Amino acid sequence: MRLSRRQMLGTGLAGGMTGLLLPRLASAQPRRGGHITAASLSSSTADTLDPAKGALSTDYCRHAMFYNGLTDYDAQGQPYLCLAESLESRDQMTWRVVLRDHVKFHDGSSLSADDVVFSLLRLQDPASGSKVKPIASQMASVRAVSPRDVEIVLTSPNVDLPSILAQSHFYIIKAGTTDFSKANGTGPFRCQTFQAGVRTLGVRNEDYFREGRPYLDSLELIGIPDEVARVNALLSGDVHMIIAVNPRSTRRIRESGTHDLLITPSGLYTNLIMRRDGMPTGNPDFVLGMKHLFDRELVKRALFRDFATIGNDHPIPPFDPLYRADLPQRTLDLDKARYHFARVDLPSTPLPLYCSPAAEGSVDMASVLQEYGSKVGLKLAVNRMPADGYWSTHWMKHPLGFGNINPRPTADLVFSLFYKSTAAWNESGWQNERFDRLLLEARAQGDFALRKEIYGEMQAIVAAECGTAIPVFITLIDGFDKRVKGLRPIPLGGFMGYKFPEHVWWEG
């Protein structure tokens, strides 16, 4: 049997891991001390210290302050070992986790296999409010072999388990924890104050298992929902880092001289969903017509001020190593759109198109589509829905509407969650047997080149047949005070894929 890439990663990293921690920057040595206030997007009473319930960027960042996963992400979004000392599998189905020794929770107790079993299994319990139940259900069993040894058996082979385990929902908590009014993790900061909807304050965990980390004495996390207020708070010096800067504010931040931008091309996308079970959206010609109706250049330029990457109607962004480059790029082509729409029985009344501020950029995309639609005889009625309740009431519920998909660490996750025939979030409701088969095949395939080939074919199938149009991938923009050091883009989200707390230091 061939040695898989993941196995190499697992065994190769067992023990020493300094090499992958940070690609060595030319700049100065990290400095210890100081305090930083970081402002994330929203903050509400739903804020939580329970990793399983993490819903928004503020939650993910907060959890990265207090907890660790078995693995973590590097600058390329690839997993490396964190609480696990090794993570190995022969068949990508049965995985063996050896835990790092001498890791302590904030309450002084030691990390043991029971904690891992507890943390992972609770994610499968619907009553836990777990956000990753469908993914966690891949784990057929998780059991402690010895105090430092855990065995995870999957329902089917999956080479991407190390990536999955690095997500914040899979962070390890103390076995038996039910009270989340305080955080008891192994993370770089201890929770000093947590007020839902107001602030989170962490102080350095002196017993942190990574030597020298974290650099900061203390870190405060708040949420500022209004973008203009967020930028103003940064420029006035009241906060030192802000997430989700509007492209239109980038000039102000750069011109200040004291602040800079962290630009992260990501796999985040807002897509047009054409339901297979609706009419006329279930008609393949309609789907192709709409895909040719997108002025991707305009969307990129006018809506995102060029802070975006053109997409090709499948969820793999061009900078992903698995991206299939030889697939022809779809562009605005009114003639082709007209050709396809002519073969569709278009309704005489305007076709309702649902959009919402909840799906970033969808409202403006809808107006653009409406304008181009009028040129080819397609009448669209733009229905702008309030962000409140959009996901529960409108998303995937109308023949024609918008969705918004956050970056996922692996192609397998995106495809399994949103494109597999039986997925709960199969947005377009399409069914493609070949695609489903390829998906499983890729999971079990250890060889990178062969996997890339499989994923390439899947990209082609989605782009050609799936009722989803992905005009662009949205680039994430964070703003920071230049005295904050150590920030690097991680393509899985703003603020270094939400994992900045232990990586940044203050040079003030």
Add this chain to the structure above:
Amino acid sequence: MAGPATRGLLATALPLIGKRVASGLLTLLLVSMVVFFIAQLLPGDMAQELLGQAATADAVAALREKFGLDRPAPERYLRWLVGMVTGDPGYSLVANMAVSDVIAARLPNSLLLAALSALVSVPVALTIGILSAMHRDARLDRGLNVATLSMVALPEFLVATLAVLVFSVQLRWLPSIALIPADASPWLVLRSLAMPILTLSVIVIAQMARMTRAAIIQQLSQPYVEMALLKGIKPARVVLTHVLPNAIGPIVNAMALSLSYLLGGAIIVETIFNYPGLASLMVNAVTSRDMPLLQACAMIFCTAYLLLVLIADTVAILANPRLRNR
């Protein structure tokens, strides 16, 4: 020692207050019913909102059962009502805390901001109103008029953002966010709240000032004013001692209305300055479908409003004896 006059006043005020408490409770009941009813119309419930995009059918069902959301609506309302009457506003499943604890963390903030804003705006509004009325149609009157109007007409988020740009970003005098640490000195609290207070005051001053002006002008055309002026009493004195008490009814009423805005209407100010108050808490409660919390906020806003109105009416009645038999 209470003189006969004071006792007379008390005798008038007490039954009024008793009656008001009764009708106030009725209003609270009405509000809770209205809030519960319209909240039932909202799309989705707490389980779905908590799970967001991750809401699959079985996860939602499990959470619903756990939260008791599978019970019929009237039963849930009655349960809440019984709890409320016995002094227990319930448990916020979203925040995983007792509602009273959630409220306790926010209410003082809102009260502080509202009180300080009232402290600033009421005297300013009275002064502007009286000055305008006394110099009716003169340059001062017109200037004040245009100034207050154009201030209030500008969207409050514009006023707030402009203030932040000037005082925080450019001058760096004041913090741009009003997130006050627990151990803050009174001076820091005042500095942090300066811009929220300014923004809120700008909105309420105009209404109060204009009603003051209108009410006083209305009185100025009354014969008794002419009489007093003919008797040679100074205009300022006439206004303060004779006109104001008679005009006080509409003035305090306008003030009660304006001041109630300082609590529930502060949502934009709370958002822009990131101030953890009740209005943004209530918006949270709506978006997360957190019914007990939503109800608690509604009850507080309603109580505050009723109290303000009660004070206004009491003042009006005490100032105008003819109203006492009404």
Add this chain to the structure above:
Amino acid sequence: MTNAIRSWVKALSGSGRLGLVLVVFWLLIASIGPFLAPYDPGAFVAHDVFAGFTGAHPLGSDYLGRDVLSRLLSGARYSVGLALAAALLASLAGITLALLTAVSPRWLDEGISRFMDTLISIPSKIFSLVLVAVVGSSLPLLLLVASITYMPGSFRIARSLAVNLAQMDYVQVARCRGEGAAYIAIREILPNMIHPMLADFGLRFVFIVLLLSGLSFLGLGVQPPDADLGSLVRENISGLGEAAPAILMPAIAIATLTVGVNLLIDALTGRGRRMAGKE
């Protein structure tokens, strides 16, 4: 006819005339503005965002590169129309109910007053938030929300005036004469309420303009691509730092509109008073 208008205008004070000019201007813009717009208000016509005053775009471009002048011309009608209609509705309903309570039996007074208290004590923006989430945002809904929000305030002020007036000697005299409740309400009480209520109407108008822009801040107001004046300010707020015309112009528009309405109303009530004094 023209003479009558001319003498009517002449009788206005200087500020009243200014108010009249502003009101007429905005009514004109509201009615014919959309036809004057040089561009489609929704089209992305300028390559630059937040551009200054140029020949092609006299008032610059907005945050998406749309023409500010065109958007202003087509947006004014929402502010003027919605706010005017809502303020009228709110004031009329408030005054009617107040007169009713002033002369009606206790129980009806009590019932109406409690209902108004209920309405007013739910914060308006949160009320709108819920309603918009329930039925979606639309112009009729905004009209409804704005008038419901400001009706109880109008009612309270009108009621306190009416109750006060009902105790006045001349009303008591009319009562002793045996006049009916309707006569007392309309002939004796109402005329003496007009001045403060008109002043209140002007303010209500301002507040409704303010409420609409507040709602747009929360994403609940007039829905894009349409925009009222407040939404124009809101969507371009990030241009405030560079003093872009895209935000200054709508702000100035709001100020002139609301100040104009109130100046005119002040002049009208002032004159009405003087004339009443002459009689």
